[in-house]
Amino acid sequence: MQLEEISEYGLVQRIIKHFPSKSSRIVIGIGDDAAVLSLDPGKELVATCDLLIEGIHFDLRYITPRQLGWKALAVNLSDIAAMGAEPCFALVSLGLPHQTEVHFFDEFFQGFKTLGERFQTSLCGGDMVSSPRGLVVNVTVLGQIEASNVLTRAGAKPGDLLAVTGFLGSSAAGLALLKNDCLGKLPPEVEKELLKAHLEPFPRIQEGRFLALNHVASALNDVSDGLAREVKEIAEASGAGAIIYGQSLPLSEAVKCAGSYLKQDPVLWALNGGEDYELVFTFPPENQAKLEELRKMGKMGTPITIIGEITRARNVLYTELFHGRRVSLDRCGYDHFTRS
Numbered sequence: 001m002q003l004e005e006i007s008e009y010g011l012v013q014r015i016i017k018h019f020p021s022k023s024s025r026i027v028i029g030i031g032d033d034a035a036v037l038s039l040d041p042g043k044e045l046v047a048t049c050d051l052l053i054e055g056i057h058f059d060l061r062y063i064t065p066r067q068l069g070w071k072a073l074a075v076n077l078s079d080i081a082a083m084g085a086e087p088c089f090a091l092v093s094l095g096l097p098h099q100t101e102v103h104f105f106d107e108f109f110q111g112f113k114t115l116g117e118r119f120q121t122s123l124c125g126g127d128m129v130s131s132p133r134g135l136v137v138n139v140t141v142l143g144q145i146e147a148s149n150v151l152t153r154a155g156a157k158p159g160d161l162l163a164v165t166g167f168l169g170s171s172a173a174g175l176a177l178l179k180n181d182c183l184g185k186l187p188p189e190v191e192k193e194l195l196k197a198h199l200e201p202f203p204r205i206q207e208g209r210f211l212a213l214n215h216v217a218s219a220l221n222d223v224s225d226g227l228a229r230e231v232k233e234i235a236e237a238s239g240a241g242a243i244i245y246g247q248s249l250p251l252s253e254a255v256k257c258a259g260s261y262l263k264q265d266p267v268l269w270a271l272n273g274g275e276d277y278e279l280v281f282t283f284p285p286e287n288q289a290k291l292e293e294l295r296k297m298g299k300m301g302t303p304i305t306i307i308g309e310i311t312r313a314r315n316v317l318y319t320e321l322f323h324g325r326r327v328s329l330d331r332c333g334y335d336h337f338t339r340s
Contacts, residue, residue, distance in 0.1 A: 001101065001102045002098070002099060002100060008128060011105065011128060012031070012128075014102075014106065014109075015030060015109060016031060018106075018109050018113055019123045023089075023122040025038045025039070025089070026038075030123065030124065035091075037089055039088070039144045043146060048079035049138060049139065049140040049141075050076050050138070050139055052075070054135040062178045062199070064111075064199075065104045065105075065111065066110055066114075067200055068108055069108040069109055069110065069111030069113075070112065070115045072092070072108075072139045073141070074201045075224065076141040077119060077121065077205060078203040078204065078222040078224065078277040079141070079222060080141055080205065080208070082151075082221050082222035083143070083145060083150060083152070084150065084151040084208045084212025085143040085144060085208070085209075086205065086209060087120070088121065088122070089122055089123075091124060091125045092123065092140075093129075094126070094127075094129075094136065095131030095134075095135065096129070097131050097132070097134060098130060100135070151212050152220070153219050153220070153234045155217075155282070156219040156235065156238035156282040157218060157238070157282075158240055159284070160218055160284055161282065161284075161288065161309055162231065162280065162281075162306065162307055162309055163306045164227070164250065164280045164307055165279045165303070166303060167250045167252040167255065168223065168249055168251065169251055169266050169270035169276070170254065170276060171273060171274070171276050172273020173254070173258040173259065173266065173269055174197050175273075176262055177258060178195070182261065185261070186258065187257070193252065194255070197276070198275065201275065207300060207302050208220065210300045211279070216291050216294070217283050218281075220282075221280050222278070223279070224274055224275060225274045226272045226273055227244070227276075227280060228244070228271045228272060231329075232329065232330075240312065240314060241310070241311040241312065241314060241318075242316075242318075243317075243320050243326070244271070244319040244320070245307055245320050247321065249267055249305075250305040251267070251270060255270075267321075282310055316328075317329045
């Protein structure tokens with residue numbers, strides 16, 4: 001059954017069935033002209049939105065409807081994490097081709113709901129229109145944070161250390177496996193890890209809150225368009241430069257395995273690939289002991305790796321490879337308006 005057989009009203013009713021308003025912070029939810037929402041006392045609003053367009057940001061040959069719903073929310077939650085905030089509400093707007101099947105619609109929202117429940121993010125509204133040229137997904141997430149705990153890209157100082165959570169390059173490696181028709185040619189556990197990293201990224205909400213609440217980090221960003229680009233954004237916003245230690249980048253064994261099979265340098269996946277949705281942050285060297293102590297206490301289970309430092313040279317970004325050789329990263333990372 002296709003969407004046009006149900007009508008827009010019928011689709012809204014299906015969404016309401018999937019997302020009954022259970023949050024006490026939703027005063028008026030789905031079904032009216034606009035939502036009425038309530039923040040916790042003493043918190044400020046944090047807002048972000050991301051647009052995903054079929055053929056540019058995703059390919060329906062490679063991603064299931066459920067995975068697309070998950071990922072559409074995940075990329076926004078990652079932006080909330082990059083501010084040190086906690087998510088509260090989500091709105092989703094869809095441009096849907098006429099031939100879209102109802103089961104696709106339902107599965108998309110099932111993936112969206114699964115991740116939303118994990119981070120207590122309630123769907124409170126959105127919009128739907130017909131699209132003549134493929135699927136369009138736009139998600140907005142609203143969060144909250146204490147004014148004194150907000151983290152931005154602009155707080156880094158020369159001498160600060162540069163660090164990341166988790167592993168890098170996994171999403172780019174997973175995409176490479178899909179595009180090069182490599183499925184079934186590598187160990188199953190390798191393929192599973194890399195495909196999950198690309199298709200179902202896990203936003204680092206808890207890690208962002210940890211860094212904000214404990215006042216460890218001086219600047220914070222998420223790795224959506226490639227590590228090099230995100231570090232450059234921190235450096236530019238902070239009026240500084242940066243050096244990335246290429247040999248220190250955290251690469252999983254699965255990424256190394258895929259790189260060896262495809263004859264690709266996994267360091268380049270880490271620097272340029274993007275969509276890892278890890279957090280990259282800076283912190284003063286004197287906070288390193290505090291960071292380690294808090295990690296040993298179990299307050300942050302995700303691995304943290306120091307990968308570089310902030311320098312005085314404004315807007316200069318290098319990676320330092322083996323034998324101390326430095327390479328400029330001025331044009332690295334993904335840019336939506338630059339042809340590859």
